[in-house]
Amino acid sequence: MNNPTPHDRVVADQGGTPDTTLPIVVYALHLAGIITGGLTSLIAVVMAYVYRGKGPAWLDEHYRYQIRTFWIALLYFAVSGLLTLVVIGFLTWLAAVVWLVIRCVKGLKALNERRAPDDVDTWLF
Incomplete structure (x- = not known):
């Protein structure tokens, strides 16, 4: 049986689900990287590294997915x-642009459904 982390307890005490605004911003920054030559993707990966491990497991999988997407x-x-x-x-x-868009859309869809993205370890989609 898994023991809840302090952050999980705080989320439970707040009576809601974790805020998904930051992962949405990270996905948007990855997409904007297509136009900015990757500058916003660099910001996105730094944000993902900073915030991973600070939420429930399904949300941490999004940060892991975003980090892998960058590299x-x-x-x-x-x-x-x-x-x-x-x-x-x-x-x-x-x-590569099509690949990036598909990966971000799949991640956003999973985030909207409050679940981890599928196939986090894949090199494709």
């Missing part, structure tokens, strides 16, 4: 940047 996206976009030298990088960059 995998960094790899995908770096490879795409290198591949632009042989023209195919533009297609892989587009695929």
